[in-house]
Structures are given as C-alpha cells and as structure tokens.
Amino acid sequence: MPDKDQTCYAFIQLPGTFEWTVCGVLTVSEVGPSAYRGVFQYGRSYLARQNAPSLDPYNLPLSDRPQQFTKLKGIPGALRDASPDAWGRRVIQAKLSLPEADISEIDYLLNGPDDGAGNLRFGRSPKPPTAVRPFNRTHQLQALTDAAQELEASGKLPHEILEQLEPGTSMGGARPKVTVEDDQHIWLTKLPEKNDKLNMQRIEYATLELARSVGLDVCSTRIEKLGNRDALMLERFDRQWNPEAKAYVRFGLVSGLTVLDAEDTYLGRDRWSYLLLADELRRWSSRPEQDRLELFRRMVFNAMVTNNDDHPRNHALLQVDGRWRLSPAYDIVPLPATSKERRDLALQVGTFGRAASIYNLLSVPAVFGLSLAGARAEIDRMRREVSRWREVFKKHGVSDADIEAIAPAILPESFERSEPPDPVY
8 A cells, every 4th residue: 555644845947938947846644544635735935936827726726824725636636637546557557567556646656758748847845856867759659569569569678678668658648658859749549549449549530630621629639650650640739839948938838627627437427517628727727718709619519429438537728927828628539339318428518418419508508608509500610620521531541441440430410400309207
C-alpha cells in the first residue's frame, strides 16, 4: 500500500516567461478505506508575485489559506490534469516495477512526464525541476511502436526504453502514445496497436478532418507512415515555439472534468453534462458566446458520428494571456453501436438525458445561446456536411473495408429521431 500521507511541490512556468517557480505544496492523507483528503497551500513567495495566476480561478483560487479536496483521491483537478492518462500509468507501473495498488496519485504526479499537459510540473522538494530530456523525434516512432507493443504484451521493458516511451499527457486516452518534436512543433503521437482490427489512427484522423470541414475548431493533425501502418500526430495546443528564446511557451490547461468539479468515475457522472459545461463557460471563458456555440457544435457532431467517448477529460480549456477559452477539439472517434433505437453520449445532452438524438439536442438550445430555429439550422447545416463523410474518409486514406466497418456509427437512424420514444410502463 502507498504511504498514508504524501507530499509534493507544484511548479508552474509563469506566463510570458520560461521560468519555473514553486507555486504551492500538496499533501494527501488517506482518511479511510478508499477515502482521501488533499490539502493545497499556495506559497507566500508565489502569492507575492504580481504575475502569479491561480491554477483554477474557481476551485483553487489564490489564497493564503489551506484549501481542502476530497474528490479525485484528494488531488485538485487542475493538478490531476497534469498527471498521466491510462497509458501513461501503465508506463509508470513498469518503470517503478510496482502493481497498480501500490502506486498513489502523488506517485503518478512525481513520476509523470517532463512535458505533461499544461504548465505544471511536480517535485519532492521546493527546488525547481531540472532541465527536461530531449524530445523524441519522428524517426524513432517505429522503435517506440515496437516498444509499446512489447510493453502491452509483457509488461516489462529495459529502463532506458521506458524513459523514451515516457508516460505522456492526461489528454490522450488509453491508447499507446508518445510526445514528439518535429519542425518546432510538439505533437502527441498515437501509435498503432498490435491487435487493431481497424486502422484507428487513420479513422480518427479522417474524423477530425471531417469535424474541421463542418466548422469545428480542431487541433492540427497529420499522419506519419510506419511501414504499412500509421501513427496519428496531434499538435499540442498547450505549447508554442518562441524563436527568440529557442524554447516552448507553455499554456495553462484544465479539463472539462475540472471545470465541472466532477469525479472521473461513472459512479460520479451526475455532473457530466454539456448543459453544465456550457453554463460554466459563461464564467470561465473570455468569449462565452463563441465557446458555447462551439460546444453545441461539438455535442451535435459527437452525436452524428457516435463518439460516445466524449467524457469530460476529452474537453478542455486553455489559458493564453491570462484568458481562458475552450481548447481545440481532440479525441473524436466513431464507435459503431448495436442499438438502432437509442445511442447515448457520455455527457448529458438535454432534457432527455444523454440520448444522442435530434429531439434531445434541440431540447434546451438557450443554454448554448441559441434559439430553437438557430439550433435547428446548425444541425441541418452540419448534417449536410457530415453526409459527405465517405468522400472525406476516402480522401484521407481510410480503406474501403474500414469505411464499411465504421458506417453504422455515422448519422445512425437513432440520431434522426425528432420525437422522444413513448415511455415504457
């Protein structure tokens, strides 16, 4: 079992600089079976800085008082967002040679990647972290793919290979991935899996390009060929190259889960809601009208392509120049489902719960700043573009077999329902 009390220091790259400074300290205590209390305290020297931003303006505001947290195993959401995802945790488990039960949330923070999501890093002492190791390069992707597949199969790899494989960011899901630098851009690169029946990298690439053609704000994408397989490269929107400093500016990033102040298990998904997220954008976003419309379009697009992995961690806000905005879209993958009558998204859609159907998408348009007529016009416009999906997928290299396999996910019969089904008594 991990230690009952653990402490780590949080460091931030201050806005407009490349300086790392300690911003606070987190202590997590185990207070009962599967129950935790975290206490975060901003540092006095940090609070004295004129350019010191809060890590989260609403759930972790600047204060000289200790702030307590019980959700997410005692880790404040803004800090948990900089921790590795499911794949990264597997890498850390292999690096530490420990079973999952013996690794705490603070262990994951301390052993996470140098280049995790957002502008935070973590350490065991108040001394700023050392220089990061060199980034992976595209020419290493084949070797990294082989290593990832070996880790999946055996759970073991030499330590030097694990260092290259790195834990990745929290914004990527469970698939194997690495961070790659190419042409002064940082890319989150999703690797092929040995047992993939479909070319999921190519399918996700085409889906994101389809979303872009519909008018969604989507992260930059490209495909890197690895022999007869593909890697999907997604540009990191929380990084920007500064040619004068010859270094990357890091922007603040929080997930939709943090914005919603929600738990990350399905048992706590009562706050997983597009409606609540749109409402939060009214106070978080510097351009709430634009961001609420963008969120509506993403919700509709997810319903149109049956992307029911649209959980709160697959939405994010980005802080640039002190202002929060909805980040570009990422992690949109169609998933064919067996039900023709009803398909649900991960987040609540409207009055009728999570049902991914027109009647539900149109149930409360005012939450997104739209009239009923305006929302209907958006759906009609998007449907016309999405109906061309086969042409778009073909253009972006998806095979005929994969197109047919994914076809049941796109504009399914259940999406077109304009009225809710009769209740069952």
